[in-house]
Amino acid sequence: MPITLTMPALSPTMEEGALNKWLVKEGDEVRAGDIIAEIETDKATMEFEAVDEGRIGKLLVGDGEEGIPVNTPIAVMLEEGEDDDALSGYTPQPGQVTPSDGDGDGDGDADASPAAAPTASGTEGAKAAADKAGRAQGPTGGAEEETATKAATSVRRDKGTRIFASPLARRIAEKNNLDLAAIDGSGPNGRIVKRDVEAARESGVAAKPEKAEAAAARPPEPAAAAAAPLPFAEGSYEEVKHTPMRKTIARRLTLSKQTIPHFYLTIECELDALMALRRDLNERAPREEDAPAYKLSVNDFIIRASALALRRTPEANASWTDSAMLRHKHADIGVAVAIEGGLITPIIRAAETKGLAELSNEMRDLAARARERKLKPEEYEGGTFSISNLGMYGISEFSGVINPPHSMILAVGAAEQKPVIKDGAVAVATIMHCTLSCDHRVVDGALGAEFLKVFKGFIEDPVTMLL
Amino acid sequence: MAAEAYDLVVIGGGPGGYVAAIRAAQLGLNTALVERAELGGICLNWGCIPTKALLRSAEVYQLAQHLDDYGIAAENIHFDAGKIVKRSRDVAARLNAGVTHLLKKNKVRVIAGEAKLAAPGKIAVALADGGKAELSAPHIILATGARARQLPGLETDGKLIWSYREAMVPDEIPDSLLIVGSGAIGIEFASFYRTLGADVTVVEMVDRILPVEDAEIATLAAKAFKKQGMQIHTGATVAAMTPKEDAVEVTLRFSDDEEQALAVDRVIMAVGITGNIEGLGLEDAGVTVDRGHIVTDESCATSVKGVYAIGDVAGPPWLAHKASHEAVLCVEHIVGGGTLHRLDPLNVPGCTYCTPQIASVGLTEAAAEEQGYRIRVGRFPYVGNGKAIAMGDTDGLIKTIFDAETGELLGAHMIGAEVTELIQGYCVAKTLETTEAELMHTIFPHPTLSEMMHESVLDAYGRALHF
Numbered sequence: 001m002p003i004t005l006t007m008p009a010l011s012p013t014m015e016e017g018a019l020n021k022w023l024v025k026e027g028d029e030v031r032a033g034d035i036i037a038e039i040e041t042d043k044a045t046m047e048f049e050a051v052d053e054g055r056i057g058k059l060l061v062g063d064g065e066e067g068i069p070v071n072t073p074i075a076v077m078l079e080e081g082e083d084d085d086a087l088s089g090y091t092p093q094p095g096q097v098t099p100s101d102g103d104g105d106g107d108g109d110a111d112a113s114p115a116a117a118p119t120a121s122g123t124e125g126a127k128a129a130a131d132k133a134g135r136a137q138g139p140t141g142g143a144e145e146e147t148a149t150k151a152a153t154s155v156r157r158d159k160g161t162r163i164f165a166s167p168l169a170r171r172i173a174e175k176n177n178l179d180l181a182a183i184d185g186s187g188p189n190g191r192i193v194k195r196d197v198e199a200a201r202e203s204g205v206a207a208k209p210e211k212a213e214a215a216a217a218r219p220p221e222p223a224a225a226a227a228a229p230l231p232f233a234e235g236s237y238e239e240v241k242h243t244p245m246r247k248t249i250a251r252r253l254t255l256s257k258q259t260i261p262h263f264y265l266t267i268e269c270e271l272d273a274l275m276a277l278r279r280d281l282n283e284r285a286p287r288e289e290d291a292p293a294y295k296l297s298v299n300d301f302i303i304r305a306s307a308l309a310l311r312r313t314p315e316a317n318a319s320w321t322d323s324a325m326l327r328h329k330h331a332d333i334g335v336a337v338a339i340e341g342g343l344i345t346p347i348i349r350a351a352e353t354k355g356l357a358e359l360s361n362e363m364r365d366l367a368a369r370a371r372e373r374k375l376k377p378e379e380y381e382g383g384t385f386s387i388s389n390l391g392m393y394g395i396s397e398f399s400g401v402i403n404p405p406h407s408m409i410l411a412v413g414a415a416e417q418k419p420v421i422k423d424g425a426v427a428v429a430t431i432m433h434c435t436l437s438c439d440h441r442v443v444d445g446a447l448g449a450e451f452l453k454v455f456k457g458f459i460e461d462p463v464t465m466l467l
Numbered sequence: 468m469a470a471e472a473y474d475l476v477v478i479g480g481g482p483g484g485y486v487a488a489i490r491a492a493q494l495g496l497n498t499a500l501v502e503r504a505e506l507g508g509i510c511l512n513w514g515c516i517p518t519k520a521l522l523r524s525a526e527v528y529q530l531a532q533h534l535d536d537y538g539i540a541a542e543n544i545h546f547d548a549g550k551i552v553k554r555s556r557d558v559a560a561r562l563n564a565g566v567t568h569l570l571k572k573n574k575v576r577v578i579a580g581e582a583k584l585a586a587p588g589k590i591a592v593a594l595a596d597g598g599k600a601e602l603s604a605p606h607i608i609l610a611t612g613a614r615a616r617q618l619p620g621l622e623t624d625g626k627l628i629w630s631y632r633e634a635m636v637p638d639e640i641p642d643s644l645l646i647v648g649s650g651a652i653g654i655e656f657a658s659f660y661r662t663l664g665a666d667v668t669v670v671e672m673v674d675r676i677l678p679v680e681d682a683e684i685a686t687l688a689a690k691a692f693k694k695q696g697m698q699i700h701t702g703a704t705v706a707a708m709t710p711k712e713d714a715v716e717v718t719l720r721f722s723d724d725e726e727q728a729l730a731v732d733r734v735i736m737a738v739g740i741t742g743n744i745e746g747l748g749l750e751d752a753g754v755t756v757d758r759g760h761i762v763t764d765e766s767c768a769t770s771v772k773g774v775y776a777i778g779d780v781a782g783p784p785w786l787a788h789k790a791s792h793e794a795v796l797c798v799e800h801i802v803g804g805g806t807l808h809r810l811d812p813l814n815v816p817g818c819t820y821c822t823p824q825i826a827s828v829g830l831t832e833a834a835a836e837e838q839g840y841r842i843r844v845g846r847f848p849y850v851g852n853g854k855a856i857a858m859g860d861t862d863g864l865i866k867t868i869f870d871a872e873t874g875e876l877l878g879a880h881m882i883g884a885e886v887t888e889l890i891q892g893y894c895v896a897k898t899l900e901t902t903e904a905e906l907m908h909t910i911f912p913h914p915t916l917s918e919m920m921h922e923s924v925l926d927a928y929g930r931a932l933h934f
Binding site: 105167168169171172175188193195 | 810872873874875899900901902904905
């Protein structure tokens, strides 16, 4: 029986993907592990790998096709011994949605069977549980339909993303559209069990972001947009299709501005001592293979100062949920990196535990891979705080849009020489403006100000952040 | 006299207490255990274990009576009640020695005597040899167990009106026997004595025997017992009981107020148990007691700091394995670290070792419906199983109950050969929170009785293969 390959959910927020390029053509033999396509998600381009051997029978979508919903059939693979005749009469099986009533008794009582997920939510529900678990394809829950279940493909994912959850917890999460990644497990070794998922369902903590965001951000979508005439003359513009990344940026930031009560605090920091220390440290960098072991940037100091300031003001290192404040135990700092067609925010985990050289090297690696769009989902998902630095463009000061689930973003302007009054006389100092955007539900004015004060303390007396 | 100081003192050496002491010693606590009678408690000396030895004899005797079915001939098959009882006592003695050895090996100090809470953190012991001792410990676990409940006017006399204790060591098998109460204890004795030839009458107050079991299973059990020649009166009570020279005159009263007189050689009272809460100094210490049992929270802590209660004395279900499980979770909670593995009453299996055996875990069908679940019920009869037919045990049923919404295994109920050994499969499934999908995908060995467990799950989804 031919095997259907479907659009995999490569990240928990992925609803659709673009098939950038097929790396095989119809008739090609493939073996397990062969890369057969490049798929572009909202954040990254990932390789799509065969797990079974067989022959590519039919490609159902073409190179460059965009907006393919997760679980849509994209190709049919023939098993050993099957020829093209097997394709005639074979209907590709979408992932997860089980068209039959599933309980085999023919009573058509579809919703009586846990296996037959309601069609409307089937595609939505299928992905999170299965794919967060590091399984690229193949729904976990209620997989009675052999064809739908057969995991014919997988994607290279880091094992670190595996979420331990009971089958029942997975199924309840799936049915209620909850994100297991947002749920803390109370079972043995932190395994997520039924009571955790039910608690999350009741508190609304883990409602999957895309659902909530979609509800908030979607009203002006297709129908409405098509209906309203555009106020531009035909031919006066070029229509550039949204990339998945663009859509994600639009959705997330709209959600942020619509649902998070932002307020802004700006502070000036004198950078002269930091610049001197930076020069000094960089000159002392040991050389490895004729290259310095590190080359610290001002931004590296800002990351370190932010991490230490978060540690000193733990109330500010928190996320809002409807039922409770989540106080984070580590400062996981996202740093916005501009990339072609948008931006991405890789995360430095537990930044407060890392020294300047380590931060600098990690940031350099993350930024390089972000530009190549090779980050893994766990390298840009989550985080507790973010930094956006436009100083290199000469921007004096600006304010950032909070990147949920964070509660603060620090917008860093250029370091500029300015006249300042010192001891009653005019002097020249290097000044950097930093503006903190705060989620008022989590961080009140005084708390945000306290954070900035501590941050400024580290920046202006940078030796203290070496401790 | 200075108090002997320990980290933990356990009062009571049954399956709750001795397990608590061993676990505590393993975790490095300096532990003492005070027992007023025998190590191993009722379970090992006067309950679970010796009755299993008795029932094994009954089972062998019954099988011997059907040797011809298996093509084996033997003559003059009879039993010796004295030897049956001796074997049972030997089994208990052997295990008692085993527990003594285990405690010694784990360096638990065992004190023979009766303990009482004297002051916060202090225990006074009236030693078995007549002396007194004082112990001190920041943590005290009460594991004093329970004893047969006495009904006013129907008290046991140890001669003609027995409790479980006398019923376990009969000099001879009485010709006729009345058993009051049809829970696990009553039914096991009914089965034992009926198999060895006594005329057995069972009286149960509610409208069916085995009140905690699933109604369908209880009905099948009643049918099997009646076929074996047992008299069963449900909805009936004992209105009066008068011991005579070597018989008891009994008046039964039925729900319609009709009365029936009955004369039997012996009566076994099995009308439940009550916690051993007397003489422990609970009231002075301030430990809250409710209806004969100590009130505890999910970590087995009582209302008094540092005092815990586990097993029967802390309330139902009155089962040795519940006591042992609470022992471990309580001690691990005292020592700290890790998550508390709360005991879920719905994951505690219950076994009755009558012929046919009965075993269950989780909700009954009626309870599941009462709690508002939309359920799927699977059934598979022994007559459809190859191994059962080969064994010559074709009476029985395996019933599974699933939540139609989530596929959660809500309960499993079994009657038939060896079901007490089978039920743990469903216990593992329930503890791991599997859904029907994992159970369906589990491979059960052929030919075994356990295949029926698989088929029952399949049947719940209309997919049974062999019936």
